[in-house]
Amino acid sequence: MGQVLVLGLISGGIYALFALGVVMVHRGTGVLTFANGEVGTAGLFLAALLVDGWTIPVPFIDNPTLPALPWALGALAAVAFAALLGCLFEVLVVRRMGVSDPVAVAVATVGLALFLLASELQIFGESPKELAAPVTGGPTIFGVIVTPTQIAGLLLAIALGFGLQAVLRRTDFGLGILAAAQDPAAVRLVGVPLSRISLTIWGAGAALAAIAALLVEPTVGILYPGYASELYVVGLAAAVIGGLNSLPGAVVGGCVLGIAQSAATRYLSDLHLPGLHFVVVLVVLLVVMLGRQLLPELIKRMDTAPSRAAEVSA
Amino acid sequence: MTTPLLEVRDITAGFGATTVLHGVSFDVPQGSIAGIFGLNGAGKSVTMKVLGGSVPARSGSVHFRGQDITKLSPEKRVAMGMGHVPQGRQVFPGLTVEENLRLGAYTLRRKDKKRYGPALNGVFDRFPILAQRRGQLAGTMSGGQQASLAVGRALINEPDLILVDEPSAGLSPVATLELDEVLQAVAHTGVTMVLVEQNIAFGLSLVDTAHLMQTGTVVHSGPVGELDDQTLATHLGIGRVLQAAAGSALAARQAPPVKKGSRARRPA
Amino acid sequence: MTAVSRPARTRRLRVPGILIALVLAAVLPPTLGAAVLSDSNALLASAACAFAIAAISLNMLMGYAGQISLGQFAFVGVGAFTTGIVTSPEQLRLPWLAGLAASVVVGGLIAFLVGLPALRLRGLYLAVVTVSVAYVGWLSLFRVEAIGGGSAGKVTPNPYIGDEPITSDTGFLAIAAVLLILVWQVDVNLTRSRLGRAFQAVKADEQVAASFGIDVTRYKLLAFTISGAVAGIAGSIIGTAYGTVTASTFDYARSLLLVVIVVIGGLGSRWGVVSAAIFATLLPNTLVWIFGPGIRGLDLVINAALLMYTLAQHPGGFAGAIEHFVEKRRQRKGGAAPLPPTRPNLPALTRPVGMPAIPKTRAGTAVLTATGVSVRFGGLQAVDSASLRVDRGTIVGLMGPNGAGKTTMFNAITGALTPDTGRIELLGVDVSALPTHRRTALGMSRTFQLIGLAKGQSVYENLLIAQHLAAPYGVLSALTTIGPSRFYERDVRARADEVIDGLGFGRYRDTQVARLSHGQQRIVEIGCALVTSPELVMLDEPSAGMSPAAAEDLAATLRDMRDVLGRTILLIEHNVPLVLDVSDELYVMDAGRVIANGEPVEVVTRPEVVTAYLGVAPSREEARV
Secondary structure (H helix, E strand, O other), X not given: OHHXXXXXXXXXXXXXXXXXXXXXXXXXXXXXXXXXXXXXXXXXXXXXXXXXXXXXXXXXXXXXXXXXXXHHHHHHHHHHHHHHHHHHHHHHHXXXXXXXOHHHHHHHHHHHHHHHHHHHHHHHOOXXXXXXXXXXXXXXXXXXXXOHHHHHHHHHHHHHHHHHHHHHOOOHHHHHHHHHHHOHHHHHHOOOOHHHHHHHHHHHHHHXXXXXXXXXXXXXXXXXXXXXXXXHHHHHHHHHHOOOOOHHHHHHHHHHHHHHHHHHHHHOHHHOOOOHHHHHHHHHHHHHHHHHHHHHHHHHHHHHHHHHHHHHHO | OOOOOEEEEEEEEEEOOEEEEEEEEEEEOOOOEEEEEOOOOOOHHHHHHHHXXXXXXXXXXXXXXXXXXXXXXXXXXXXXXXXXXXXXHOOOOOOEHHHHHHHHOHHHHXXXXXXXXXXXXXXHHHOHHHHHOOOOEHHHOOHHHHHXXXXXXXXXXXXXXXXXXXXXXXXXXXHHHHHHHHHHHHHXXXXXXXXXXXXXXXXXXXXXXXXXXXXXXXXXEEEHHHOOHHHHHHHHOOOXXXXXXXXXXXXXXXXXOOOOXXXXXXXX | OHHHHHHXXXXXXXXXHHHHHHHHHHHHHHHOOOOOOOHHHHHHHHHHHHHHHHHHHHHHHHHHOOOOOOOHHHHHHXXXXXXXXXXXXXXXXXXXXXXXXXXXXXXXXXXXHHHHHHOOOOXXXXXXXXXXXXXXXXXXXXXXXXXXXXXXXXXXXXXXXXXEEOOOHHHHHHHHHHHHHHHHHHHHHHHOOHHHHHHHHHHHOHHHHHHOOOOHHHHHHHXXXXXXXXXXXXXXXXXXXXXXXXXXXXXXXXXXXXHHHHHHHOOOOXXXXXXXXXXXXXXXXXXXXXXXXXXXXXXXXXXXXXXXXXXXXXXXXXXXXXXXXXXXXXXXXXXXXXXXXXOOXXXXXXXXXXXXXXXXXXXXXXXXXXXXXXXXXXXEEXXXXXXXXXXXXXXXXXXXXXXXXXXXXXXXHHOOOXXXXXXXXXXXXXXXXXXXXHHHHHHEEEOOOOOOOOOOOEHHHHHHHOOHHHOXXXXXXXXXXXXXXXXXXXXXXXXXXXXXXXXXXXXXXOOEHHXXXXXXXXXXXXXXXXXXXXXXXXXXXXXXXXXXXXXXXXXXXXXXXXXXXXXXXXXXXXXXXXXXXXXXXXXXXXXXXXXXXXXXXXXXXXXXXXXXXXXXXXXXXXXXX
């Protein structure tokens, strides 16, 4: 039981980080992005190159080789690169689409996901690459060794989920971001540049995805094209479960899915169902979404039924 | 002759296949309060959106302080000294009163952080209720208090011109009265104002000049004092039967209930 | 006239056309020499056909019905593995055609199940669910030993025709090409039937669709089911042509690529998505052929980049860009066509044969009665126990200032929203519990403040959409054009042309509604509201956005509707002179309540109406009360 909980929270923290990025972009711009998983993977690849000592292919001269960088610098570059990708996408695609419907922008993010996935396949091939963990070891809780990156992931998710709002309130621009989430039109009327807010949000969402990818990677130790997308999909589901607009909700959603997965792995292993992880996600997602849609209706029906009856008798 | 603070020339605008404004023109001199009146669908709110920059003009021009601002973004216009009290008083419900005001002073704080403190105190002096409730979430306040906040949020940026879009919509009589006091107070600061109001009798009690709109054009412009019931009825398109009613709305204007003090500040 | 004879001519040509195409598709690939069509090229061409079919299936869902799916390749996979299971010698050992049929059925069934939650979910939520479905298919379902054949993959045995097995890639290509042509024809039939038109209406606006009598729930589910069934065909081809398929043949990236293809090709354009699918399948080898083997894999990069470019620059996709170009050239050549009149000549139409007759009522009896209707939105009492009555053969006006609750009252009457309390009776029938499309069937129609038309469709198509209930034929008849669909289609098409002639819109028959001016759109909308000869026509601010001259014409049109056509009209209007001019009776609403009703000119002089309209100057006495 304790083991299920610990394992669930470990993966739940990562899902929560991805979900926080989803919620941030959705609240700020009304769009769901399907690309940030792959943006995170792209960042990981850059980190792996830098930590390995990157031989940069430059035509006509001897390919220069960078010295192998420490993990922290590689990670920093990964986050910066991801943020850059997010910003470029905002400037080159989202901004040009003008006031189009959020579904069209979502489809454009599908294009970005596929673009990055195909580029990674083209450059690195399908075989996994390695990126060594920055630190190893860690405490054992309920018989599970919990690594520092896993703890960092969960703590960061909780800190962002419950503290980001407060941090944003400290600056004018952060306040603008919060206000834009409430009413984008009115924000422009008090003189806050909405385009800069949108740029910041896309960049930050992408950076967050890279951070999540960096924190989960040492658990497995390898990366391959499409790697973080598989986790990001769960993050999307977690964000939806949490209500899509709530940062704490995203954290809760991530943890719920993580625990549901580890419980299913523990208690349903007799089914021998491949990909049980994803079946669990789909089932929880549907139950929560339909439940949320149907419950108010049921309640309303129960409320109005007696009053209608009373009317007839009156 | 000095150039007016705001010059609107022959604006056309619309959405998709619909053209809502067919050539709107008027001037707003420095220090005056202009009212735009008309029935639903006359194009009042679209005119305001064109002035604010959130709906593009298809042709025509808007000059503010002598500069052509027709193609400027809303935020640039705000930085130039335009303030807004948007339709429905849109305050940010999830932010506190003070945060709303701080955001209102966004461009002021970019220019000079030191001016923010006095400006905030100025708003608090004018609206003591906001000082009392500075930590309260704006969404939990009453309609009248939200109106004060929306006006305060516009004033704190020290604008030269305030665009007020249907402030009384959806307000109870008590709140309308509060709003009236707020706007009267603002009028006496000497700031220039453009007001759109559905409640024509209420609007007429506030403004100096009335611009009457019908189906996307300004059909009559002139000082409120020179309006008569027939002009009002004809140009609003409300038909002869409502003419008498228009007269009573004007009568209310001629004996303003709470208007005090002179407007000597206005250039003669 | 030509407009009437045109469909007949195309029908005579079309039937042999598809037969010739089918024969060619079946005969050509096996007879072409290896020099023209090597086995590897034939396999590639089969894959292109399968991809084209998959693209058509996704286009049905996204392009026609406007429902997003990011997991369409999961349904293709379902088709492939179903064919494998049904035909495999170790499993069901049935003939190949049974496998194909099973793929269609199972694909449709699973898509139906995915579609069930989709009824409740919109846009982005649906996208998240379908992405999860793609992952579940790829990583779970297709990896189950009994379904996907484990790591070795699923082997589909060669199909038989008679006793002779088809073993060559050219033979598979013949099958694929024949199926592509059949699916193409089904798609053509779909778009020309009430089914395709209902999809388009649902995509344009669900409330508008319901006002034309379309059961939105049913058609969304149908879109999922048909799309899944067609995707199953694509899967069956892939399984057969490849011989062995594994779960990774149907990975997540394939689903994304399919979305990319459909958007690049142009959502809603059949030839656009088919050519994009063929282009995307042939692109990798073409690139290798031009640049050498080092280039492999770059095609996905190119496609994805194209998608982002397309969305940023040409939202209509490749097909949309071409149409735009053609339209521009036509305008430059012919100049703008003369404007249709704003004073239409309304055609008197009888009730369509496909619709139930309206119960006979006498003049003076109530067509509509609403009693004690209340609607609450959160803290706002939008309508507060309002009642009204509309008598046969009259025009009843409903006016009031902004936010008075007129449109909410309208929506409660049409069934677009359920009031908290109150009773609505239409022609003596209590319709309070009926959804909009059932009320429409009883003889109610309406227009919308912001024009209730499918703006991406032509004037003619909109008039057909409006006759949804007048052509009550089934799905199979729609997809095959066999059976009752022919008879009903002839009837509704003739009516549509009659209305177009009457409105004076002959030159604009095939013009996209979005390209018309606002006033012209309004007239088309009124035409749509009248085309099924409903008893009650409800108009929501018809004069909004009209010039004063056009508004005068509108008054005459409204009187014609009452006096010449004998319709009953409920009219929301802001234009006071207009509403006073045409109404027989006037209701005035303010703050959710009906504050006055009676003879129009008398009503508007009442003090409470005057106050509602012109407002009051604030006074302390009143505020204290």
